[in-house]
Amino acid sequence: MKKILTVVLALLLGNNIFSQGLSDNEKRIIDYVNKHIPDAEKLLTDAVNINSGTLNKEGVKKVGALFTPEFHKAGFSTEWVTLPDSLKRAGHLVATRKGKKGKRIFIIGHLDTVFEPDMPAGPFIRLNDSTATGQGVNDMKGGDVVAIMALQALQSLGLLEDVSITAYFTGDEEKAGTPTRISRADFIERAKTCELALAFESANGLNSVATARRGASGWILKVNAKTGHSAGVFSTGSGYGAIYEAARILNQFREELSNEKYLTFNPGLIVGGSEMNYDESKARGEAIGKTNIISPSVVVTGDLRFLTEAQKQAAREKMKEIVNRHLNGTSAEIRFQDGIPAMEPTEGNSRILKTIDEISRSMGIGSTQAGDPGARGAGDISYIAKYVDCIDGLGASGRGAHAPGEIINLKEFPYLIQRAALLIYRLTHTE
Numbered sequence: 001m002k003k004i005l006t007v008v009l010a011l012l013l014g015n016n017i018f019s020q021g022l023s024d025n026e027k028r029i030i031d032y033v034n035k036h037i038p039d040a041e042k043l044l045t046d047a048v049n050i051n052s053g054t055l056n057k058e059g060v061k062k063v064g065a066l067f068t069p070e071f072h073k074a075g076f077s078t079e080w081v082t083l084p085d086s087l088k089r090a091g092h093l094v095a096t097r098k099g100k101k102g103k104r105i106f107i108i109g110h111l112d113t114v115f116e117p118d119m120p121a122g123p124f125i126r127l128n129d130s131t132a133t134g135q136g137v138n139d140m141k142g143g144d145v146v147a148i149m150a151l152q153a154l155q156s157l158g159l160l161e162d163v164s165i166t167a168y169f170t171g172d173e174e175k176a177g178t179p180t181r182i183s184r185a186d187f188i189e190r191a192k193t194c195e196l197a198l199a200f201e202s203a204n205g206l207n208s209v210a211t212a213r214r215g216a217s218g219w220i221l222k223v224n225a226k227t228g229h230s231a232g233v234f235s236t237g238s239g240y241g242a243i244y245e246a247a248r249i250l251n252q253f254r255e256e257l258s259n260e261k262y263l264t265f266n267p268g269l270i271v272g273g274s275e276m277n278y279d280e281s282k283a284r285g286e287a288i289g290k291t292n293i294i295s296p297s298v299v300v301t302g303d304l305r306f307l308t309e310a311q312k313q314a315a316r317e318k319m320k321e322i323v324n325r326h327l328n329g330t331s332a333e334i335r336f337q338d339g340i341p342a343m344e345p346t347e348g349n350s351r352i353l354k355t356i357d358e359i360s361r362s363m364g365i366g367s368t369q370a371g372d373p374g375a376r377g378a379g380d381i382s383y384i385a386k387y388v389d390c391i392d393g394l395g396a397s398g399r400g401a402h403a404p405g406e407i408i409n410l411k412e413f414p415y416l417i418q419r420a421a422l423l424i425y426r427l428t429h430t431e
């Protein structure tokens, strides 16, 4: 009886039960990927062997030129988005397919790396049967190749007919051209025409993806105080001086805000003394101080990282309140600068995660869960997270991003390409 029921169910569900939930098309996708792993590694090698430090405009364009025919193979049209010269950045590669089927997807990659040409070269080198090293192999040329190969697999099987996908590979993710309202304008506009975004920044193994990323911002604290002979410090007439006031403020920041989950703030520079100056554009300061003078001024600069806009606002209010509890004879003000917004954890993001989790289980690679948002900095996806549902961390796995000797895990690479292809397939073929 049980057996008959299984067969009937299998017929109803189109053979799904016999393959742990993978359809025939999905099995074909996996076969294609497995056959084309050597092509994926070749493309990755070629991409890594082009230096594309963010400021190396020619190199970034060359990586774009390398990927362009690969997008054409997947049936995409491509264009190069230029930026004004004043931004000193190469521009972005955009590949599009337009159709009406399923979800409109925005795929995110980046062509640049943190490694500029004046740093020691880091070509693609296979270390053993499961790892390779090279500049950007993990962050994120590996992820770019995951996305491209996934699209090629779908195209070769005729599964991209009538779907709508925009693949946006920026040329300056690691050091975005400023102002970002210019360097990210087109990126944001195009993302708004899509329903969801999939970013292929480094994966944290096979079993976690990012449903949230923290945002980053900055602050500058300026403290002024009466100056005078040090012998009078703490007295009603002389007050406490700027250095004690700055120390009080920083200590209270730490005492009152440092236990809040996902909130961090780090003072990165402090200058104070009897005479000092601070150059904001160069992030550089100088001070002269005598031990017998009460310091009249201090500057502190720091960052502030947060998971939601609400958390950022609340932290800023609290910090202002702490600043305003001036010690006698001092005054202080804090100014906040917006940086990259947060990718907040949303229900929409969790829905995509659920689809990924189902795919991973069907593939037999275990479950996929939401990674720790505290573990990741901000990325390009953060600029559009408030407009569309988002998932990041779909790229290549490995370790050591941003450091010489970064590594890609080549054993997991095929599974990540397969999973990406199945994800795009399911998002575009189910309503």
Ligand SMILES: [Zn+2]
Residues within 6 Å of the ligand: 110, 139, 140, 173, 201, 202
């Ligand atoms: Zn990256």
